[in-house]
Amino acid sequence: MERKIILENNDIEGIRFLDVYRQNGGYQSVEKALKTMTPDEVVSEVKTSGLRGRGGAGFPTGLKWSFIDKKSNNPRYLVCNADESEPGTFKDRYLMERIPHRLLEGMICSSYALGANTAYIYVRGEYKYIVGILNEAIKECYKNGLLGKNILGSHYDLDIYVHCGAGAYICGEETALLESLEGKRGNPRLKPPFPAVKGLYDCPTVVNNVETLANIGWIVNHGGESFAKIGIGKSTGTKLISACGHINKPGVYEIELGFPVEEFLYSEAYCGGIKNGKELKAVIPGGSSVPILPKELILNTLKGEKRLLSYESLADGGFESGSMLGSGGFIVYDEDDCIVRNTYNFSRFYHHESCGQCSPCREGTSWMDSVLYRIENGNGRMKDIDLLVNIASHIEGNTICPLGDASAWPVAAAIRHFRNEFEFHVEHPDIVRNIKHGSILQYTNK
Amino acid sequence: MSDKQFKHKLYVKKNKEVSFTADTLAKIETVISHYPEGQQKSALIPVLQIAQEELGGSLNVDSMDYVAGLLHITPIEVYEVATFYSQFYLEPVGKYVIEVCQTGPCAICGGEDIMHYLEEKLHIKVGETTEDNLFSLKGVECLGACGSAPVMQVNTEFYEFLNIEKIDEIIATLRNTSELTKPESLSWKERLS
Ligand SMILES: Cc1cc2nc3c(=O)[nH]c(=O)nc-3n(C[C@H](O)[C@H](O)[C@H](O)COP(=O)(O)O)c2cc1C
Ligand code: SF4
Ligand code: FES
Numbered sequence A: 001m002e003r004k005i006i007l008e009n010n011d012i013e014g015i016r017f018l019d020v021y022r023q024n025g026g027y028q029s030v031e032k033a034l035k036t037m038t039p040d041e042v043v044s045e046v047k048t049s050g051l052r053g054r055g056g057a058g059f060p061t062g063l064k065w066s067f068i069d070k071k072s073n074n075p076r077y078l079v080c081n082a083d084e085s086e087p088g089t090f091k092d093r094y095l096m097e098r099i100p101h102r103l104l105e106g107m108i109c110s111s112y113a114l115g116a117n118t119a120y121i122y123v124r125g126e127y128k129y130i131v132g133i134l135n136e137a138i139k140e141c142y143k144n145g146l147l148g149k150n151i152l153g154s155h156y157d158l159d160i161y162v163h164c165g166a167g168a169y170i171c172g173e174e175t176a177l178l179e180s181l182e183g184k185r186g187n188p189r190l191k192p193p194f195p196a197v198k199g200l201y202d203c204p205t206v207v208n209n210v211e212t213l214a215n216i217g218w219i220v221n222h223g224g225e226s227f228a229k230i231g232i233g234k235s236t237g238t239k240l241i242s243a244c245g246h247i248n249k250p251g252v253y254e255i256e257l258g259f260p261v262e263e264f265l266y267s268e269a270y271c272g273g274i275k276n277g278k279e280l281k282a283v284i285p286g287g288s289s290v291p292i293l294p295k296e297l298i299l300n301t302l303k304g305e306k307r308l309l310s311y312e313s314l315a316d317g318g319f320e321s322g323s324m325l326g327s328g329g330f331i332v333y334d335e336d337d338c339i340v341r342n343t344y345n346f347s348r349f350y351h352h353e354s355c356g357q358c359s360p361c362r363e364g365t366s367w368m369d370s371v372l373y374r375i376e377n378g379n380g381r382m383k384d385i386d387l388l389v390n391i392a393s394h395i396e397g398n399t400i401c402p403l404g405d406a407s408a409w410p411v412a413a414a415i416r417h418f419r420n421e422f423e424f425h426v427e428h429p430d431i432v433r434n435i436k437h438g439s440i441l442q443y444t445n446k
Numbered sequence B: 001m002s003d004k005q006f007k008h009k010l011y012v013k014k015n016k017e018v019s020f021t022a023d024t025l026a027k028i029e030t031v032i033s034h035y036p037e038g039q040q041k042s043a044l045i046p047v048l049q050i051a052q053e054e055l056g057g058s059l060n061v062d063s064m065d066y067v068a069g070l071l072h073i074t075p076i077e078v079y080e081v082a083t084f085y086s087q088f089y090l091e092p093v094g095k096y097v098i099e100v101c102q103t104g105p106c107a108i109c110g111g112e113d114i115m116h117y118l119e120e121k122l123h124i125k126v127g128e129t130t131e132d133n134l135f136s137l138k139g140v141e142c143l144g145a146c147g148s149a150p151v152m153q154v155n156t157e158f159y160e161f162l163n164i165e166k167i168d169e170i171i172a173t174l175r176n177t178s179e180l181t182k183p184e185s186l187s188w189k190e191r192l193s
Helices: A018-023 A028-036 A039-049 A061-066 A091-098 A100-114 A125-143 A174-181 A210-214 A216-222 A224-229 A261-266 A295-299 A311-315 A339-353 A359-376 A382-395 A403-427 A429-434 B022-032 B040-054 B061-071 B075-084 B111-122 B164-176 B188-192
Strands: A077-082 A118-123 A159-164 A205-209 A238-245 A251-256 A280-284 A329-334 B096-101 B135-140 B152-154 B157-159
Touching: A018 A100, A018 A125, A028 A100, A028 A216, A039 A061, A039 A100, A039 A216, A039 A224, A061 A100, A061 A205, A077 A100, A077 A174, A077 A210, A091 A100, A091 A125, A091 A210, A091 A238, A091 A251, A100 A118, A100 A125, A100 A159, A100 A205, A100 A210, A100 A216, A118 A125, A118 A174, A125 A159, A159 B040, A174 A205, A205 A210, A210 A216, A216 A224, A261 A280, A261 A295, A280 A295, A280 A403, A339 A359, A339 A403, A359 A382, A359 A403, A382 A403, A403 A429, B022 B040, B040 B061, B040 B075, B061 B075, B096 B111, B111 B135, B111 B164
Parallel strands: A077 A118, A077 A205, A118 A159, A238 A329, B096 B135
Antiparallel strands: A238 A251, A280 A329, B096 B152, B152 B157
């Protein structure tokens, strides 16, 4: 069954513009929330919906909202996290490019629920053109009384501003994002205090992902209970999955949570199978930070159940034999992809992106990068493999922000499931040194 | 110590006069107004972006000091930020900055070859600028377009599903025209709809 919430009406010509969006039912939720509901009622609907954060951690959104410090006299802020820089993830970009008003509609309802009169959208620097699209949409809203003072005659005021970053993966982490928004380096803060108590300018703040906020309009319109009926168990609603790697049809797909991984991979309506008729080797199901799973474990859990695209099913088996839904960045590897090279690539990425505040992360990512480089280039030693596991275990859980964990998990998982490839690299340096990794010829004339 | 020997990212102050046009200053005023009173430092990143654009694509100490003055903050607060974010260039760059994605999903789809090919074609290494100051070549991390790998960005424009012919075409156009060409329309977005 196909179920569209976020990408509903996505195919309609001109849906990017306010008039078309409104003709197709857009902004009804704003009327409903601002005129017929109290802020607490909106929060309560979101709680009932079971909606969980789509930025990676999957934290219940309603619960997060209820932590906002109500005793504080400071202004409150809503910040939309549009930093999207987790490798393999490109869903927020697609959403903002196609239906920017879906996000704004959700933001107006959410700000109202939180009692915020100012909201920011933090867009990563590389998406500069998205800033233009969003500003255009915001301008339309101001013109039509959907933003600014006294929205739709409800006495509620809201301003939304777009803030553009300047290239730093770490600014996706919510506290680093707030630092960056304050005009500083993107160094994550120690928690607690959580942003709901001390966030932007030390005021109560909620940070939510683009996709999370895009769901709020639907929840207000149809009620939390209807939302909770979509999906499976505690994974309610739908999820945008951005599929990439060696598949026939890469792209962004909205699936109802609980959709089987196997069908998603092989069905013509989705990934369309592995490119060039090759065999599947492995999948990283939730962006580069989550553990990689080999073919057997991504299609079925260790218990032999079908693996589903949901928070619970993907995590089934813990890190021994499971992974995470994460951001929904679905990266597919075929039989010819080298797991060692790929692991090295991601280690380089985390080394580059570590903000350098905590020693385990700063030093650990650097060591993993160097050791993996040496193995990948045929200079590795057998004990390097265990050294990597050791370094990873010393980063995990010992850092200020989860980037440390995110750099350690992929390495540990790659060695857990593909140890033979690492051993092969150590045992056959001559072969490894002479491998040509991909050749541009296969990419021409496509 | 001459600039060449002093290999720190921040070059020595040249005491060159920096100033913005009235238009730019007005733009900066608007940006500052997006943040609450007394929080004008929040405008630092956007203002540095404007400054970089105005000043030929990169920042130097003089321009950073000028920005500090505009926002009533200390120069060190500006250097801190300018050295943290990868999109601020502290050394002069070419007119077109070509940024090739190097991260996993692009790498398995030929991103590394794209980089090698560009190095050969432009006769420069990653991180360098061509002699005519037209192109700078950089390796960057995931650009959020992995579904259309391999990908590169030239200034603000995305070029997706790259291959040799496309690169030849893009470079040729950039050499011959003064405007940045729009990327061709076939990308995963169009194919989906
Ligand atoms: C290193 C790191 C990078 C992150 N990057 C992003 C990101 O690009 N986009 C995002 O929405 N959340 C990102 N997050 C998660 C945020 O910290 C935060 O949990 C999220 O924005 C909360 O929104 P949600 O509850 O709606 O998911 C990142 C977290 C970490 C640790
Ligand atoms: S874990 Fe890494 S990225 Fe996060 S705060 Fe520490 S050093 Fe910075
Ligand atoms: S990995 Fe290249 S765009 Fe994401």
